[in-house]
Amino acid sequence: MATDKELSDFLKSVEKRAWKRAVYAVRDEDAALDIVQDAMIRLAEKYVDRPAAELPLLFQRIVSNATMDWFRRQKVRNQVVRNFSDFESAGAEGEFDILDTLEALGSTLESESAADSVSRAQILQVIDEAVAELPARQREAFLLRYWEELDVAETAASMGCSEGSVKTHCSRAVHALAKTLKAKGIAP
């Protein structure tokens, strides 16, 4: 059973990322706050008897469900379905080298001496927007897998899909991000 401190520390460690994920999904900061608060209370009330180690996966699933509940309440299911459609590649995946993009992105972000804080903030803004533009399922898989650092099986359980789908969504998200960042001038 998680103690008050364990619960509080856990929520503190994930609350900002959870809010950001919800903002990506619903595009409304206040609604995202409501979703995160609702998810926190659901976790505390219904799963307080679970060990602290189980909280991350449970919380991610609750946030996902709370987000879906929000969409249902807003009656914009059609929009969700449209956003959930698989990312359609233009068939040009071979036209750029992801490693080059990665290296360029890394060097751009790490060369603080060459870039002042304003340009760095602009780069972070571009990355933020690129993630926000991803199709919902790809973004969810990408964020759960790499931001929340769940493994493939946990991500699949949280999203209610197969592990193969998670790998596909993640791979497509990475390629889409690399392409977008390259197009916006962050990568060569």
Next chain:
Amino acid sequence: MNRTENNYRLAASDVVESRFAHTVTARLSERADTVAPEIGERLRFAREKAVEAGRLARQGAVYGLGVTAHGAAVAGFSRSRWWLRIASALPLAALVAGLAIIQESQTRSQISVAAEVDAALLGDDLPINAYRDAGFVEYLKAPPGE
């Protein structure tokens, strides 16, 4: 040979994708850490509210286990503090109601006995004042043969 090469390429691709993804999410974390103060404050408030809700739920769960361990018929409501309160008050209410019923029964019984005695006295041919006569009382106490 080709299969080995393909496997190697796939593995290398996975590593590259993973590195790229972690670079991006590190930047996302950097940006997420600098949320507006009012957002941070509302998240803090939500967290405290959730911890309080967890504390209440935990107390309710512990109380529920205690009650069910003693065999009370409230197993289905072990998570509901409202039902638990009602369930715990039921035995006390039953005890008070039982005592009241016993008291009422005793009173009615005494009244009934007194009424029977009165009816017997009033219905008898012998006047009541006869029982106040000391000689008559001695006569009643004496054995029938004397």
